[in-house]
Amino acid sequence: MKSMIKKTIQNCCGLITVLGFLVGQFAFGQDTMPEKDWHQLDSDTGIHLEQAYELLKNRKSEKVVVAIIDSGVDYLHEDLRTKIWVNTDEIPGNLIDDDKNGYVDDIHGWNFIGFPNGDNVENETLIETRIASAGKNYPGSREMYEDAKRAYHIHKKEAEEKKDLYGKYLSDIETIKSKVDASTQSLEQVIGQMGSLSSVGKLLLNAKKEGKDVDFVESQIREAYAFYSKSLDYYYNPYYDSRHIVGDNITNKEQRSYGNNDVKGPDPSHGTHVAGIIGAIRGNGLGMDGIAENVELMIIRAVPDGDERDKDIDNAIRYAVNNGADIINLSFGKDFSWKKEWVDEAVRYAHRKDVLIIHAAGNSARKLNGNNNFPNKYFERGTLFGPKEAKNWIEVGATTHHFDEGFVANFSNYGKEQVDLVAPGAQIYSTIPNDSYAYFSGTSMAAPMVTGLAALLKSHFPHFSSQELKEIILESVRTVGHEVYQPGGNQKVPLNMLSSTGGILDCGQAVKTALLRSKNI
Incomplete structure (x- = not known):
């Protein structure tokens, strides 16, 4: 199961x-539902976001574009509508590819699992x-x-x-x-x-x-x-x-301009929740606050109810890179891969363009080995002198609001080398469609915590490369002194046996590290 x-x-x-x-x-x-903002608090289980903003209060920021490759996003949500990326080179509704990027009327992003007449893939x-x-x-x-x-x-x-x-x-x-x-x-x-x-x-x-x-x-x-x-x-x-709905040739890797501009899709619940964690409007008194303030959310729909297709993920990553995304959030995964090398090539492309990718580790409560959860940072086909894994990739496991043996979520995948760090991912309150809010759980919720911090850092320290952002985030984790249950059982282990850093995301410490690095440049 x-x-x-x-x-x-x-x-x-x-x-x-x-x-x-x-x-x-x-x-x-x-279990009882925790406080709606527990994951952001300056607490043992929170990400110390208030501390980060206090350190940044006198520092200017620039707009950062975050691409959310997911099930779709309700871009008209009351807590998101002003944070949605707009392609200003495109004239809405004229059925013309004004910016000549291969996608007609891609105002807020693109949908790779739809047909030009508006039909969409829902089940897969x-x-x-x-x-x-x-x-x-x-x-x-x-x-x-x-x-x-x-x-x-x-x-x-x-x-x-x-x-x-x-x-x-x-x-x-x-x-x-x-x-x-x-x-x-x-x-x-x-x-x-x-x-x-x-x-x-x-x-x-x-x-x-x-x-x-x-x-x-x-x-x-x-x-x-x-x-x-x-x-x-x-x-x-x-x-x-389902592919008859899209109408493409699924075996043709070079076919890229398929789909439609319906970035909401039939059920955008998951993507909308992810979007809120990253960038819901801060301080407006509605629902909850996102992590990053000066951010635009580019919506790319490529994940149906079922397993996503490697061709769609390849094209979604490339679309994000080519249209100005600084960071890409991937809150999805599957057990096997059809054409992993296609996705690998897109990840390499993102690295060449200095785009950071953040991925959810998955929810099977199992140890990752590089060949049981996809996509991942390990390249299937290496080059003679190139790296064997993506340097612009962060893999994220999930934690709970319990600072005890159950600190790591019992559903979270783990791996001493495969997972980089953990972040809050159980019972997270965020936006869902139709101006609503709800608690969701999954490493899908943990990944956008890291994406939000990466966007916050990039906004205030635009000179940092994707590799530097990754280094700052991983160097700044907060370690945990007690042992935790290894997901899926009752065995207690140190957190550094479940991730490479052995720590939880810490926004405050990350900003301190970024400030220190900036002074030394």
Whole structure:
């Protein structure tokens, strides 16, 4: 189940609570929501943002462009609308590519998973499904093909079993409700007389102890049932092809000017949440404050509900670089890759143009090895004298608001060499579509914390290169003195066993480091 759980949390589809049911770890009232701004505070678990702004209060800033490659962004949100990047070389709505960049009416960015008539890809298969169904036509290694095929068959079978299980639960709950309604017996009495319904009965009784009624449990199970039904319709359906909606040739790497200018898309919840963390308007009394103040958010839609395509990510990165982005946020990932070298080339291109890339480590609670989470900083094909990994890349794991053994989020991927640092990523309050706000969890939320700091630094210290920004951020982490649970288990380890720096993002210290470096230039 790791793949589906990872995708659901990373895309923040509103099923995190339900996922507790799915993995057998559901506990009503397990945790309370923290303060809405806990992640920004000058505390043990916060990023010390107020300290950073205090140090910068007399320093001028310049506009910084941050590209958000994601599911789309609600650019009309009350807390974002004035922070959205505008392509001033393009005349809105005239259906002409005024700036000759290959994209017609790209006012706020571009959508690589849509068709010019306005149709958009919403659902997509998972990469393991595409690889398994390709067979000998898969262009990657035989080893990855075998791993993907194995994962596909295991996960599809689990999805079928879970759909059947939750379907039976729904039927059993209806039976219990009807018996309670038709008699004077209590819920406990009815369940006690129905031994065959003991599993769902126990769930109902445990929920009641926590103050939750039958309707609540039924709604959660119904949502889980819908999730598994959808996974079989799309994620694990080898016959589903979303690419006819886009109308491109997916094998043609040089084809770049496809898609449309609908950067919001069918469901921009995830991208809007990411955008708010980075750059929601500060000090306006609405919802929450973003990290970076003098920032413009370029919206690039390339991530559907399912696994993104390497061709789209390649083109999305190139679009961001070619249109002036200083920093790129990538809050997505998948277990396998179809054409990793295409994305690698785009990352190299970004490095040549001095653009920093920040990526979420993923939510499978596993150790990364450079070959089990994509995209990543390791180049598949090295050059004779070039680096074997991207120097303009930061990989981010997630933390919680608990400064104890549970400090690192139990869903976060980790790796002593593969993950650079950790940042708040559990129960983060930020913008969602239609002028609303919500708590989301995932390394998807941790990456924009780092992106926000990078933008803040670049804004006040524009002379720093992407490599220097990366160095400052990593050198300035705040170390943790106690051991933490390694995600996915109960083993306690030092934080430096889970990331290369062994520390959490610290905006205040990063600004101090930047100020010191500036004096020495």
